[in-house]
Structures are given as structure tokens and as C-alpha cells.
Amino acid sequence: xxxxxxxxxxxxxxxxxxxxxxxxxxxxxxxxxxxxxxxxxxxxxxxxxxxxxxxxxxxxxxxxxxxxxxxxxxxxxxxxxxxxxxxxxxxxxxxxxxxxxxxxxxxxxxxxxxxxxxxxxxxxxxxxxxxxxxxxxxxxxxxxxxxxxxxxxxxxxxxxxxxxxxxxxxxxxxxxxxxxxxxxxxxxxxxxxxxxxxxxxxxxxxxxxxxxxxxxxxxxxxxxxxxxxxxxxxxxxxxxxxxxxxxxxxxxxxxxxxxxxxxxxxxxxxxxxxxxxxxxxxxxxxxxxxxxxxxxxxxxxxxxxxxxxxxxxxxxxxxxxxxxxxxxxxxxxxxxxxxxxxxxxxxxxxxxxxxxxxxxxxxxxxxxxxxxxxxxxxxxxxxxxxxxxxxxxxxxxxxxxxxxxxxxxxxxxxxxxxxxxxxxxxxxxxxxxxxxxxxxxxxxxxxxxxxxxx
Numbered sequence: 001x002x003x004x005x006x007x008x009x010x011x012x013x014x015x016x017x018x019x020x021x022x023x024x025x026x027x028x029x030x031x032x033x034x035x036x037x038x039x040x041x042x043x044x045x046x047x048x049x050x051x052x053x054x055x056x057x058x059x060x061x062x063x064x065x066x067x068x069x070x071x072x073x074x075x076x077x078x079x080x081x082x083x084x085x086x087x088x089x090x091x092x093x094x095x096x097x098x099x100x101x102x103x104x105x106x107x108x109x110x111x112x113x114x115x116x117x118x119x120x121x122x123x124x125x126x127x128x129x130x131x132x133x134x135x136x137x138x139x140x141x142x143x144x145x146x147x148x149x150x151x152x153x154x155x156x157x158x159x160x161x162x163x164x165x166x167x168x169x170x171x172x173x174x175x176x177x178x179x180x181x182x183x184x185x186x187x188x189x190x191x192x193x194x195x196x197x198x199x200x201x202x203x204x205x206x207x208x209x210x211x212x213x214x215x216x217x218x219x220x221x222x223x224x225x226x227x228x229x230x231x232x233x234x235x236x237x238x239x240x241x242x243x244x245x246x247x248x249x250x251x252x253x254x255x256x257x258x259x260x261x262x263x264x265x266x267x268x269x270x271x272x273x274x275x276x277x278x279x280x281x282x283x284x285x286x287x288x289x290x291x292x293x294x295x296x297x298x299x300x301x302x303x304x305x306x307x308x309x310x311x312x313x314x315x316x317x318x319x320x321x322x323x324x325x326x327x328x329x330x331x332x333x334x335x336x337x338x339x340x341x342x343x344x345x346x347x348x349x350x351x352x353x354x355x356x357x358x359x360x361x362x363x364x365x366x367x368x369x370x371x372x373x374x375x376x377x378x379x380x381x382x383x384x385x386x387x388x389x390x391x392x393x394x395x396x397x398x399x400x401x402x403x404x405x406x407x408x409x410x411x412x413x414x415x416x417x418x419x420x421x422x423x424x425x426x427x428x429x430x431x432x433x434x435x436x437x438x439x440x441x442x443x444x445x446x447x448x449x450x451x452x453x454x
Contacts, residue, residue, distance in 0.1 A: 066143030093237035180209035198222030232439030243374030270356035280405025371429035398429030
């Protein structure tokens with residue numbers, strides 16, 4: 001196709017040599033053939049179960065089948081795909097930078113989850129369309145590509161769906177990975193799929209990753225070094241860093257029903273096995289500062305009832321964000337945040353923050369989000385997925401690591417007892433974020449250089 005380099009030759013175990021730009025010859029790879037057979041078998045069962053159990057409504061079923069809106073004639077279009085809510089934090093600055101550099105390009109956004117679709121619709125109001133991604137069966141992906149007719153497909157982080165990318169390449173659509181991330185654990189799992197992933201990665205027009213470690217892992221799986229670049233994490237560009245003025249924070253706390261005079265700890269993106277440790281840390285703080293309020297935000301809304309049971313068993317009084325409650329903020333110990341898209345707002349109202357997925361071995365979540373607001377950040381030792389950011393915060397003094405509830409409690413007490421230490425840690429956190437910004441601008445420049453955007 002126009003602007004696409006001559007395809008490289010790659011071999012697949014048990015197959016003939018084939019080209020990396022995913023023409024129909026890809027199917028000579030036995031692993032890819034097996035993947036396609038399985039996707040065809042699974043498709044009707046998935047759709048039937050989803051419909052019977054009410055997991056997808058009629059419009060969502062159509063989206064999963066690839067029946068989405070059509071492209072406006074005469075306008076270039078980019079399709080950006082991310083897994084869920086977390087990836088939308090990278091999508092926002094990417095879309096913002098694309099619009100700045102290429103105002104004539106239209107953008108559509110897809111997500112694998114309903115929560116991700118909702119987050120995209122709220123955070124990216126200028127997107128031409130937001131929809132659930134088609135299932136990774138060639139029938140669905142080819143239908144979506146025919147209807148959307150994008151000029152480029154950009155997938156975020158590790159969304160390496162073979163049929164989506166193969167279908168795009170067959171349609172002569174530019175393909176790129178942006179904000180690529182691959183942990184050692186994930187790389188180990190993907191190794192078994194290398195016969196399928198190697199031609200996908202070798203055929204990408206650009207592979208843009210967050211760190212040097214990510215680059216080496218992508219290269220081992222098949223990415224081409226000349227088209228792969230380390231440009232940082234676009235999530236760092238999500239919001240302009242800066243501390244919240246005290247008066248503004250007090251008003252925000254009142255509006256959120258937290259009370260303007262209480263100390264507030266916000267624990268976000270918590271995962272199974274972590275809430276108990278957070279409760280233990282919070283109880284330790286309450287022994288010295290009994291008026292402290294905890295805002296607890298589980299990573300996944302399907303766990304809200306589970307977290308409710310943990311809080312009930314702890315003896316702490318709590319209320320859910322979505323349920324009207326006659327008690328004011330002074331009468332509860334915990335606010336359970338059972339909404340999507342409000343975590344940043346609550347981080348803004350915090351004195352201290354904790355980012356989950358780090359006490360237990362989940363690899364961690366976005367430690368930069370509270371840091372950008374000037375809030376001291378605490379997290380556990382399992383931060384493989386956000387390693388660079390976590391280490392930068394530790395080095396600057398904007399963040400600290402606690403292995404369990406006891407250590408976290410000590411960290412929180414240290415910040416509670418000394419306001420100057422807390423303020424200094426918040427300033428260090430902001431400076432750390434400022435030093436990491438610019439990934440979205442660099443990403444769009446490289447995408448333009450590689451011909452993905454023009």
C-alpha cells in the first residue's frame with residue numbers, strides 16, 4: 001500500500017515462509033490457523049451467553065459483531081483501541097495531541113469493556129464515535145474495518161489482537177502500538193504465542209513503548225528495532241501537574257461530602273487481598289487521628305459487594321458514594337467509591353494517597369495520577385507495571401513503599417504528624433511528574449515520521 005515498506009520475510013514453525021504485512025498468506029501458520037478456528041467456535045457461544053445473561057444489550061451486541069458507525073466521506077480517520085479505563089488515561093492526551101497537530105483527522109475510540117467505553121465517552125468528548133471493540137474473529141474485525149474505513153489503527157499498551165491487526169493490514173491500513181507496555185510476567189506468557197505475535201509485531205508500522213525494558217521484551221517477541229522507540233508513558237500527560245490550593249480543596253471536600261476539616265486518605269484501584277491491609281493501616285492511623293476519613297476505591301466495580309463485606313467485618317462505619325445517606329461525613333469512617341471516573345476528583349481532595357495493585361502481585365496501577373495533584377503517594381512493593389514512575393517518586397521523596405498494613409500505617413502516620421513533611425512530599429511528587437511529561441507529543445511526532453499520521 002501507499003507509504004508501506006516492503007514486507008519482511010518471517011518463518012513460522014511448521015509453516016512456509018510468509019510476509020509480515022498479513023496478507024492472506026498468514027493463514028499458512030498453523031498457530032494462527034488454530035487461533036482462527038477457536039475464535040469461530042467460541043463466537044456463537046459468547047454471543048448467546050452474553051445475550052441470555054444480559055451482559056450486553058442489543059447495541060453492544062452489534063458493536064461486538066463489528067456493526068459500528070460509518071466514516072464521514074473525504075476525511076482521514078484514526079481508530080484508537082484500548083483495553084479499559086486505565087488505557088483511556090493514555091488515550092486522552094494522545095487524541096489531544098493528534099487534534100493539535102492534525103486538526104483535519106477524525107478519531108474513533110474502542111474499548112474491550114463497558115467501563116472503558118463510558119470513560120472514553122466522558123473524557124474524550126471530541127471522539128467521532130466510542131464503541132465496544134469487535135470480537136477478535138475475522139468476520140467481526142473485517143466488518144468493523146469496512147464500516148469505519150480508518151486510515152490508521154493505533155492500539156494501546158498490549159492490545160495485540162491478531163485478527164484485528166491482520167484485517168487492518170489486509171485492508172492496507174497503517175498499524176501502530178502506542179504507550180506499549182510488557183511486563184516480564186506477560187512476556188513469559190506471550191512467549192507461547194510467539195508464532196502468532198511475531199508476524200504481528202514485525203508488520204507494525206510503529207511500536208512505541210514506555211521503557212527500555214518494554215522495548216527489549218517487544219523486540220524478543222518480534223518487533224523490528226528500526227520501527228520501535230522508547231518515548232515514555234502518555235498517562236503522565238493526562239493532566240497538568242499542580243497542587244490544589246487549600247481553599248479549593250476545602251470546597252471540593254464539601255462538595256464531595258467529605259467535610260472540610262477532616263484528614264483524608266484516598267486508596268485507589270485496590271485489588272483482592274489489599275483492602276484488609278488498607279483497613280489495618282487505617283486503624284493504626286485512627287488510633288492517633290480518630291477523625292481521619294478513608295476513601296476506598298476498588299479497581300473493579302464487580303468487587304463492591306466483596307469490599308462491603310470486608311468493611312462490615314472490620315466494624316468501621318461506611319457509606320457508598322452512590323447511595324443517599326442521612327449521615328454526614330463526620331458520622332462515617334469510610335466512603336466506598338462505587339463509581340467509575342471519579343477517582344481523580346477524590347485524589348484531589350486527599351491529604352495522602354495509596355495506589356493499589358501493589359501490595360499483592362498485580363504489578364501496580366497509575367501512581368502518577370495522585371502525584372500530579374501534589375498528593376504524597378504510597379504503594380506496595382509490587383509495581384512492575386509502573387516501575388519507572390514508582391522508582392522516580394521514591395527517589396524524589398514524593399512516594400514511599402509499604403509492604404503491608406503495618407508499614408503503610410507508619411508511612412501515613414509520618415505524613416499525618418508533620419504537615420511540612422506532607423507538603424514537601426507533595427511538591428516532590430509534582431516535580432517528578434513535570435520531569436516525565438511530553439510522551440504524547442513525542443508519540444505523535446514518531447507516528448507522523450512513520451507515516452501512520454499525515
